[in-house]
Amino acid sequence: xxxxxxxxxxxxxxxxxxxxxxxxxxxxxxVDALDIEGFADTFTDDGVVVHANGERAQGRERMVAGMRANxxxxxxxxxRHWFDHLLIETDPADEDTLRVSYYTLVTQTDxxxxxxxxxxxxxxxxxxxxxxELLTRSRVIHRDTPVELPAS
Amino acid sequence: xxxxxxxxxxxxxxxxxxxxxxxxxxxxxxVDALDIEGFADTFTDDGVVVHANGERAQGRERMVAGMRANxxxxxxxxxRHWFDHLLIETDPADEDTLRVSYYTLVTQTDxxxxxxxxxxxxxxxxxxxxxxELLTRSRVIHRDTPVELPAS
Amino acid sequence: xxxxxxxxxxxxxxxxxxxxxxxxxxxxxxVDALDIEGFADTFTDDGVVVHANGERAQGRERMVAGMRANxxxxxxxxxRHWFDHLLIETDPADEDTLRVSYYTLVTQTDxxxxxxxxxxxxxxxxxxxxxxELLTRSRVIHRDTPVELPAS
Numbered sequence: 001x002x003x004x005x006x007x008x009x010x011x012x013x014x015x016x017x018x019x020x021x022x023x024x025x026x027x028x029x030x031v032d033a034l035d036i037e038g039f040a041d042t043f044t045d046d047g048v049v050v051h052a053n054g055e056r057a058q059g060r061e062r063m064v065a066g067m068r069a070n071x072x073x074x075x076x077x078x079x080r081h082w083f084d085h086l087l088i089e090t091d092p093a094d095e096d097t098l099r100v101s102y103y104t105l106v107t108q109t110d111x112x113x114x115x116x117x118x119x120x121x122x123x124x125x126x127x128x129x130x131x132x133e134l135l136t137r138s139r140v141i142h143r144d145t146p147v148e149l150p151a152s
Numbered sequence: 153x154x155x156x157x158x159x160x161x162x163x164x165x166x167x168x169x170x171x172x173x174x175x176x177x178x179x180x181x182x183v184d185a186l187d188i189e190g191f192a193d194t195f196t197d198d199g200v201v202v203h204a205n206g207e208r209a210q211g212r213e214r215m216v217a218g219m220r221a222n223x224x225x226x227x228x229x230x231x232r233h234w235f236d237h238l239l240i241e242t243d244p245a246d247e248d249t250l251r252v253s254y255y256t257l258v259t260q261t262d263x264x265x266x267x268x269x270x271x272x273x274x275x276x277x278x279x280x281x282x283x284x285e286l287l288t289r290s291r292v293i294h295r296d297t298p299v300e301l302p303a304s
Numbered sequence: 305x306x307x308x309x310x311x312x313x314x315x316x317x318x319x320x321x322x323x324x325x326x327x328x329x330x331x332x333x334x335v336d337a338l339d340i341e342g343f344a345d346t347f348t349d350d351g352v353v354v355h356a357n358g359e360r361a362q363g364r365e366r367m368v369a370g371m372r373a374n375x376x377x378x379x380x381x382x383x384r385h386w387f388d389h390l391l392i393e394t395d396p397a398d399e400d401t402l403r404v405s406y407y408t409l410v411t412q413t414d415x416x417x418x419x420x421x422x423x424x425x426x427x428x429x430x431x432x433x434x435x436x437e438l439l440t441r442s443r444v445i446h447r448d449t450p451v452e453l454p455a456s
Contacts, residue, residue: 012326014166014318022164025237034299071301078296080255080272082236084386085329103384105411107257109296113271119417120384144382144413147338149375166318174316177389186451223453230448232407232424234388259409261448265423 012088020088020100023127023134028081034074036067043136044128052121052143077108096129097137104141120144164240172240172252175279175286180233186226188219196280196289204273204295229260248281249289256293272296316392324392324404327431327438332385338378340371347440348432356425356447381412400433401441408445424448 023042030038040060043049048058057066082105089099102125106118126138175194182190192212195201200210209218234257241251254277258270278290327346334342344364347353352362361367386409393403406429410422430442 011319012322014170014320014322015163016166017322017325018164018166018169018318021169021237022239025239028237029239034302036302074298075301076298078272078298080257080296082234082255082257082386084236084388085325085332087326087329087333103386105384105386107269107272109271111298113295115269115271117411117419119413119419120382120411143417144384146378146380146382146415149379150338150340166322167315168318170316170318170321173321173389174391177391180389181391186454188454226450227453228450230424230450232409232448234386234407234409236388259421259424261423263450265447267421267423 048138050140052141080107098127100125196287200290202292204293232259250279252277344368352442354444356445384411402431404429
């Protein structure tokens, strides 16, 4: 197979792009509503999240427990996660597994309407399709840090 | 029809996703340019907007009048509406009516380049396709407010 | 051909929408990583960037030199470019040339995690497809400025 044909074949289809965006739109509504169980349900049973500080939560039970412990920090603020620049990589040998990376901006709006921002993050996910629906199998969250300036 | 098949059928196609995103890209360029009549033309004749404060404007004439009255608040600022996490729901019985919800962040940049933010919003739209082109039939704007913390 | 048919035909397909978004996701990862050569490689050899201040850099060599000169302003900050509201216009006579415009928000996060914002921008690109891959042939960056209020 020519390289040109391979390049074309590895392109993300519009349908897949819309499917992944829709999955995140639903998942983020749940986390932003502090619907912890609903959010955990968007992961596989053995799903894992590695937070930017290195903390790791594997399995829905530990994920839910960790999120419950963090709830007080969301008192009196409306949190929203904004995504951008999705990169979706498909595995030709397994069309039900996707690697997705994206930018994340997190706003926190208080009762007076004042918006503040968490640092920006870049996230690497592995999604799997089970019974036709996407689930997150793993998520690694990287806090964006300054890069070393290249030699000039 | 099996449930799995229904789930697959209700998925948003890439073409529809691109069509809706393109509609909003055009609509927001008009509102951000303070092109009030052009913005109103992206609504149906009987289109309705329910603002976050509960104010309701129905019909293009009232919509235009309300926006004109609000123009002074946009003096010397460049406003931009940013969308994210579109959720598009189609009606199998009527493919020309769509329910769309999305996150909105609104930036206001002054002449010196300083950016400030309005509170974040979540918006629920009903779009209709007329002669092949989408129009907004109704828009309900919700200001994002803190949720009650779930019992731990 | 009727006008309705033309309107339908000029619609952006989901596949094209995903292709363009994926192109920008890759291009922005390079510029945000200060990978100057990698970023320049996403332009055609004669590619041109016209900055918001009117400065113009044509060709990869001048583009790279200009970016190198600007590197010190990115010391100790993580920069991220956020896009929204892509408008993709295709040329029926040349399917390998696209006009794309989009909103841009630029965040700068310092080592402590504090986020600051550049003014917002609207960008007009011409993309070309060469050997199946998109490249930027020209980019004109407009700083968003207040519009004159329409007469009321």
